[in-house]
Amino acid sequence: MMQLKALMVKEFKEAFRDRRALMVAMSMALLMPVMIMVMLKVAIKEAVDNPAVYVKYTGEQHAPKLIKALQDENILSFADVPEDEERNWNERNIELTIPDTFVADMAAGKPIELILRADYNEKSLSSPIRRIKDIVREHSLTIGYKRLLVRGIDIKLLQPIKLLEQDTSLPSSNAVMISLILGVYLMMAAFMSGLPVAIDSSAGERERNVLEMLLCQPVSTLKIVLAKLSCASSIAIISIILMLVLTSVAMNFVDLTKIGATFSIDASTFAILLLLLVPICFLAASLQLLFAFQAKSFKEAQSTVTMLIMAPSFIPFALMMMDDKPAWVEWLPISGQSLLMEDVFKGLPIDWSALLFSSVATIGLTVALVLILAKRLTSEKVVMSLS
Amino acid sequence: MKITWKNLFTTSLFITVAGLSHTSLAESALNQQLTLESCHVKGIRQQVQCGTLVVPENYAEADGTKININFVVLPAIDNSKEKQPLMFLAGGPGQAAAELSGQIYTGFNEIRKTRDLLLIDQRGTGKSHPLQCEESLELDPYSSMPEDFSRTDIEQCLAQLKGDLSQYNSENAIRDFDAVRQALGHDQVHIYGGSYGTRAGLVYMRMFPASIKSVVLDSVGPIEVPIGLFGKSAEQSFVQLLNNCQNDEKCAKQYPNLANEFAEVTAKLSLAPVSVEIAHPRLGTDIEFNISKEKFISTIQMQLYSMQTRSLVPLLIHQAYLGDYKPLAGLIAQSEGGMGIYIGLHFNIVCNEDFPKITASMKAADVDNNFAKGMSLDMIGKACAVWPKYQPSADFYQTVTADIPTLIMSGALDPVTPASNGDKSDKNLPNSHHIISKNNAHIVASTTCGISIVNEFLTLQSPKDLDESCLAEIPDESFMLGLNGGAAPVVNMVTTPAKVKE
Numbered sequence: 001m002m003q004l005k006a007l008m009v010k011e012f013k014e015a016f017r018d019r020r021a022l023m024v025a026m027s028m029a030l031l032m033p034v035m036i037m038v039m040l041k042v043a044i045k046e047a048v049d050n051p052a053v054y055v056k057y058t059g060e061q062h063a064p065k066l067i068k069a070l071q072d073e074n075i076l077s078f079a080d081v082p083e084d085e086e087r088n089w090n091e092r093n094i095e096l097t098i099p100d101t102f103v104a105d106m107a108a109g110k111p112i113e114l115i116l117r118a119d120y121n122e123k124s125l126s127s128p129i130r131r132i133k134d135i136v137r138e139h140s141l142t143i144g145y146k147r148l149l150v151r152g153i154d155i156k157l158l159q160p161i162k163l164l165e166q167d168t169s170l171p172s173s174n175a176v177m178i179s180l181i182l183g184v185y186l187m188m189a190a191f192m193s194g195l196p197v198a199i200d201s202s203a204g205e206r207e208r209n210v211l212e213m214l215l216c217q218p219v220s221t222l223k224i225v226l227a228k229l230s231c232a233s234s235i236a237i238i239s240i241i242l243m244l245v246l247t248s249v250a251m252n253f254v255d256l257t258k259i260g261a262t263f264s265i266d267a268s269t270f271a272i273l274l275l276l277l278v279p280i281c282f283l284a285a286s287l288q289l290l291f292a293f294q295a296k297s298f299k300e301a302q303s304t305v306t307m308l309i310m311a312p313s314f315i316p317f318a319l320m321m322m323d324d325k326p327a328w329v330e331w332l333p334i335s336g337q338s339l340l341m342e343d344v345f346k347g348l349p350i351d352w353s354a355l356l357f358s359s360v361a362t363i364g365l366t367v368a369l370v371l372i373l374a375k376r377l378t379s380e381k382v383v384m385s386l387s
Numbered sequence: 388m389k390i391t392w393k394n395l396f397t398t399s400l401f402i403t404v405a406g407l408s409h410t411s412l413a414e415s416a417l418n419q420q421l422t423l424e425s426c427h428v429k430g431i432r433q434q435v436q437c438g439t440l441v442v443p444e445n446y447a448e449a450d451g452t453k454i455n456i457n458f459v460v461l462p463a464i465d466n467s468k469e470k471q472p473l474m475f476l477a478g479g480p481g482q483a484a485a486e487l488s489g490q491i492y493t494g495f496n497e498i499r500k501t502r503d504l505l506l507i508d509q510r511g512t513g514k515s516h517p518l519q520c521e522e523s524l525e526l527d528p529y530s531s532m533p534e535d536f537s538r539t540d541i542e543q544c545l546a547q548l549k550g551d552l553s554q555y556n557s558e559n560a561i562r563d564f565d566a567v568r569q570a571l572g573h574d575q576v577h578i579y580g581g582s583y584g585t586r587a588g589l590v591y592m593r594m595f596p597a598s599i600k601s602v603v604l605d606s607v608g609p610i611e612v613p614i615g616l617f618g619k620s621a622e623q624s625f626v627q628l629l630n631n632c633q634n635d636e637k638c639a640k641q642y643p644n645l646a647n648e649f650a651e652v653t654a655k656l657s658l659a660p661v662s663v664e665i666a667h668p669r670l671g672t673d674i675e676f677n678i679s680k681e682k683f684i685s686t687i688q689m690q691l692y693s694m695q696t697r698s699l700v701p702l703l704i705h706q707a708y709l710g711d712y713k714p715l716a717g718l719i720a721q722s723e724g725g726m727g728i729y730i731g732l733h734f735n736i737v738c739n740e741d742f743p744k745i746t747a748s749m750k751a752a753d754v755d756n757n758f759a760k761g762m763s764l765d766m767i768g769k770a771c772a773v774w775p776k777y778q779p780s781a782d783f784y785q786t787v788t789a790d791i792p793t794l795i796m797s798g799a800l801d802p803v804t805p806a807s808n809g810d811k812s813d814k815n816l817p818n819s820h821h822i823i824s825k826n827n828a829h830i831v832a833s834t835t836c837g838i839s840i841v842n843e844f845l846t847l848q849s850p851k852d853l854d855e856s857c858l859a860e861i862p863d864e865s866f867m868l869g870l871n872g873g874a875a876p877v878v879n880m881v882t883t884p885a886k887v888k889e
Contacts, residue, residue, distance in 0.1 A: 068862070109871040143872045150702060150870050152713030154668035154720035166427040168434065256465075 003219045007227035015197045015231050025196050025235060029243035032185050033250035039181075040254045046127070050074045053128040054081040054089040055096050062102035069139050075132060092125060094118040096132065109147070169346070179345030182247060183338060184316050186240060190277050191284040191309050193239035194232035198288035201228045203301035206293075211383060221377035225289065225370050232285035233278075240277050244270060272344055276337045276355065279362035283333055284308075286369040293373065293382060330354045333362035421570040428459055430489020436460035437485075440567050444516075445554050454550070456563045457514035459485040460571075461492055461504040471575055471600050472503040473845065474564065476591070478582030480557070480614075481733035483513025494833065497842045505576065507567050509587070511555040511732030515563070518555060518731030520544030528719050529667065532660065532679045533766070541734075541773050548731050553777030555735050557590050565595045575600040577845055581830050582606050582804060583614065589812070592789040593782070601792040601848055603841050605832050606804040609812045610784055613741035616749060617688075617763045617803050622756035624691045624802035624828065631864040632701050641868045642701045648708035656680035663712050668720035678712055684759050686718055691802035692829040694864065701866045738771035740779050786815050793819035794844045794853070796837065798827030800864075820850035826861040836861060 016022060056078040060067050067077070081089050097115040099105070105112045116132060118125050145155045205211040214224060248265040265273075288305050295301035316338040319325065329335045330351075336358025343350065376382045426437035437459050444452040463470070475491060477484040484506035495504060508515035520543070526535065564587075568576050577600050580588030585604040592599060608614055629646050632638040642648070655661070660679040667674045687703065690696035696718070703714045745764070754761035793816050797809035806823045813821035822840065824831045831837040836857035843853050 065865070107869055107871055146699070146867055147871055149717035149721070150699065150706070150714040150867070152665050152668055152716040152720075154717070154723070156720070157669060164429060165432040166434075167432045 004223045004227060007219065007223055008230060011201060011227045011231035012234075014201065015235060021196055021200075022235070025193050026239050026242060028185075028189055028192055029239040030246065032189070032243055033246040036181060036185075036247065037250040037254055040256070044254065044256070050131070052076055053094070053131065054078045054085070055094045055132070057096050057098065059098035059100060059102065062100065063098050066098070066136070066139050070132065070135050073131060073135055075128070075135065092118070092122065092128075094125065094128060094132070106143075179342065180316075180320075183341045183345065186243065186273065186277060186341070187280065187316060187334070187338060188309065189239050189243050190236050190280045191288075191311070192236075194234075194236035194281065194285045195288055195305060195309070197235050198228070198232040198285055199292045199298065199301050199305055201231065202289050202292035203295055203298045206383070207298050215377065215383055220374070222370070222374040225374045225377065228289055229282065229285050229366075229370060232288065233281040236281040236284060237274075237278060240281070241274070244273060269344055272350060272355075273341065275359070276340055276344075279359045279366070280334065280337055282366045283362050283369075286366045286373070290369055290373050293376065331357045331361055333358060333365055336361070423460075423571075426459075428485065428488045431461070431492045435488065435492075436462060438567075438571075439514075440563075440570050442510075442563050442566055444551060446559060446562050452550070454510060454516040455514070456507060456510065456567060457485055458505060458507040458567055459488050461488065461495075461499055461506070463503050464500045468503075470502045470845075471577055472505050472573060473498055473577045473579055474505045474507070474568065476564070476578060476580035476584030476587040477506075477509065477512075478584050479512070479728055479733055480509070480583045480586075480736040481512055481728040481730060482583075483508045483515075483517075483727065483729065485513050486727055495838065497838050498845065502577075502845070505567070505571070507564050509560045509732070510563055511560075511735065512729040516550060516555075517729055518548050518550075518552075518735060519729050520547055520731055528723060529665075529674055529676045529716060532677060533681045533685055534679065536769070538769070538773055541770050544731060545773070545775070552735050552775050555732055556777065556779060557587060557736060557740060558594065558780060558783060561587060561591045561594050564591065565598050568598055574598075577601050577603070579603040579832070579841065580605065581832065583608055585804075585812075586610065586614075589787045590783070592791055592793075593785060593787045596789045596791060599789075599791050601794075601845065603794045603796070603832075603844065604809070604812060605796045605837075605841075606798060606801055606829050607795060607808045607812050608804050609808055609815075611786065611811055612808055613744040613749070614737050615741055615745060615764055615767045616753045618753040618756045618759060618761060620805040621688050621691065621763075621802040622758035623805060624800050625687070625758045627800050628691065628697055628700055628864070632866055635863070635865065637868055638701060638866045642705050645701055645704055649704050652704065652707045653680050653684065656683055661712070663710075665713055665716055668716050669723070676712060676716055678707075678715065681762060682719075683707065683715065684762060686715055688759055688762075688802060689722060690718065691800070693833070694800075694826070694828055697800070697828060697864060698866050702869070706870075734767075734770045734774050737767060738774040739777050740783065742767060742771045744784070787812075788815050788817065790817045792844075792848050792850055794841065794850045795819055795821040796831035796840070797821065797823050798829060798831050799823055799825050800828040803829060818850065820853070822853075822855055822858070824858045824861065826863055827858075834861060 050073060053075045054077070055070070055075060057067070060077065070076075078089060095115070095117040097117070099113060102112055114136065116129070116136075118129055120126075120129065145158065148158070149155050202211075205214070215221070244265060248270075251264065287308055291304045291308060292301040295304050311334065315334050319329065319335055319338055322329075325339075330339055331354065336354060340351065340355055340358065420441045421438060423436055423438035425434045428435055428437065437457075439455045439457050441453050442456055443449050444454050460472075463472075473495075475484055475487075475495075477487060485508045488506055491504060491506065492499065498504065510516055511518040575598055578588050578591060580586070580603070582605070585607040586609070588602055588604055589610060592602060629649075632642060632645055656678060657680045660677055662675055662677050664673055665676045666672065687700055690700050690703070699714065699718065703718065706712070706714050750761070750764060753764065793812075795809045795813050795816075797804065797806035799806055806821075809821045809823070813819050822831070824834075824837065827834065827837070832841055839857060840853055840855060844850060847853065
């Protein structure tokens with residue numbers, strides 16, 4: 001026990017000695033909440049805000065009620081454009097032409113043709129054009145309904161079939177985007193944050209010849225591996241906690257209710273997420289150590305282990321694509337946690353048996369990897385990277 | 388086909404046009420009286436919570452007959468449960484709050500972002516032991532006349548009702564509401580009452596002041612003003628419509644003699660009802676459309692409730708003057724299928740809590756008007772003559788003076804709950820403020836501006852410090868100026884409708 005403790009102290013000291021490297025390892029946890037926040041702010045603005053649109057009208061005096069309806073939705077006349085935006089809107093050049101015959105045709109009940117002219121390929125115009133079309137259509141429909149009504153026709157006749165939709169998702173699951181991103185990021189953080197430490201304490205130590213010295217001591221290789229594993233996984237766990245805390249804080253700055261979504265990480269969600277992710281951190285660290293020891297040099301270790309990161313980010317996406325998920329994916333490491341995390345974010349009740357099984361599977365796999373590694377470290381071939 | 392007279396009655400009701408209300412779900416109160424589960428309600432795609440609470444029919448006999456009170460919780464978008472819920476009290480009397488869920492879901496979206504909305508079916512409505520009269524009251528609205536309904540119709544209706552009618556009163560309804568609040572584990576709720584819901588709200592404030600955080604009274608029916616006295620307010624609302632038309636350049640040009648035309652049409656109809664042949668608005672078959680003065684005026688009165696339908700009134704009168712009653716038929720078609728009023732509960736409350744309070748002098752003053760005269764009162768009187776009696780508690784008629792932050796809103800064009808009603812409550816309540824919206828009819832919260840003021844009030848809780856500037860931006864009334872909309876058609880209006888008819 002003393003030996004293990006001494007080994008762990010050594011590993012932690014080494015890991016924390018280089019503060020800057022540690023910061024880099026944690027950087028993902030720090031950056032990610034900021035990223036989510038910025039992304040959401042932009043997305044919400046696009047989804048809800050009705051930014052002012054300036055349209056060049058011709059013949060606007062003929063249809064004051066239509067112009068008023070447009071104005072109510074913040075679609076204004078180019079004549080009123082503020083100076084600093086004038087150049088912009090002049091270039092965008094949305095034109096709406098109302099014919100001189102508007103009044104006469106309206107009274108006569110003839111179809112009236114308005115012309116909407118703009119560059120439909122211009123991305124920034126797609127939302128303004130859609131808004132203008134919607135308002136004109138609605139205005140037109142309202143007049144149509146009234147015309148029929150005053151002719152003694154029941155206007156409900158115009159809606160022969162009405163579709164009543166019933167959405168079975170839970171109300172809180174509409175923040176799908178955030179949950180998805182956060183899920184992938186948490187998974188990646190579990191894998192990435194311990195990575196520099198894992199490589200440094202394995203391939204790095206070998207290049208610095210520390211490993212040989214260590215192995216010469218009268219301690220079992222298992223203890224050495226466990227010490228390295230706990231150090232690398234601790235860093236990953238710290239990183240995840242940091243990420244969750246910062247994300248909860250960052251979410252307070254985003255008004256998700258504007259888009260009819262809600263997101264919060266309360267204490268129980270927090271605990272369950274940690275419960276899910278801690279075994280992943282162990283698995284990640286053991287995999288990284290295994291591959292790093294396998295590599296011949298520090299450089300090779302870096303590139304090999306980086307490939308490992310593909311797994312956690314790829315698996316959740318692959319699961320998303322699968323419409324019919326076989327039952328066993330719920331029990332496997334990574335995929336199991338990934339599905340469970342989805343449930344947590346959707347506010348669904350936790351499937352405790354799945355959680356238990358995937359955790360046991362993950363830890364079992366970790367134990368196996370640790371044992372393999374301990375076994376391999378007794379071989380000089382591996383230690384000297386001769387194989 | 389439906390009930391002419393039922394629709395007519397609704398003209399005398401307070402109808403809540405917009406929806407509103409609600410509470411949060413609390414996990415705490417899981418006693419066996421309460422059930423709460425996820426469900427879908429009409430008009431809302433997302434899942435909401437539906438519940439029932441078992442309460443005694445008679446609160447004095449806790450072990451006696453039980454009834455189920457049905458309610459719907461529209462959960463806040465933000466599920467943090469930080470803010471107290473808003474309970475919505477529906478109008479009528481006789482509207483079922485839960486049936487308004489769809490409207491309230493969208494109409495009160497701004498409030499629902501952070502607060503649960505709680506909609507409870509008042510006892511006697513919806514799925515809370517409904518008191519409804521079906522078949523016996525359904526008449527064809529085109530051929531029959533509102534005045535056709537008789538004592539027998541009411542008696543048939545009464546025969547269908549079950550339970551001890553004397554327990555289906557306003558005070559017991561409030562006891563149910565407060566029991567639901569408590570069962571859901573809320574210490575306090577905000578309440579929003581619209582129309583008759585304001586009456587319920589005031590009773591709530593008197594009976595359980597500690598349960599209420601703040602109150603919004605929209606289009607007030609205070610206890611001091613009995614429901615049914617709509618003669619003066621409807622006249623005033625109608626006169627304002629005529630004036631607004633004359634003040635609008637185009638409307639004045641199109642309909643220069645609107646007031647005279649109305650007088651002529653009603654004079655002609657009061658001599659003898661008119662019968663015209665039209666295509667059935669829904670079926671398209673040829674039918675006889677009978678129009679009496681009552682039918683004509685009551686249909687117009689129905690349109691005075693909302694700004695959208697008010698816009699059709701000048702055209703309706705002018706066409707009728709020209710002998711074309713198709714716009715009238717089109718409008719009657721809109722209310723076919725009823726207004727969602729549980730008529731049994733409506734009469735049960737109005738006939739016992741309000742009608743007996745109308746004195747001969749009040750009646751005489753109300754009938755002295757140039758619009759519907761005593762029409763609403765006559766209809767209510769017919770029903771109340773046979774309706775079983777109960778005696779409301781003595782406390783019921785007390786003036787409410789609870790010191791709770793209260794926002795009072797009135798529409799200046801309202802045909803049933805005039806701004807003077809709001810002034811009465813404003814005077815009696817110590818912490819209140821009365822907002823009058825100039826270009827609004829019944830229910831101010833039916834506008835975006837109204838809702839944003841309510842939302843601000845719920846957040847700030849100080850009725851006098853609200854930003855009311857958006858009310859000034861609500862445009863003046865505008866009117867449909869011809870059968871095709873837009874400005875005046877050049878053709879003779881008499882020939883146009885005739886052609887369409889063929």
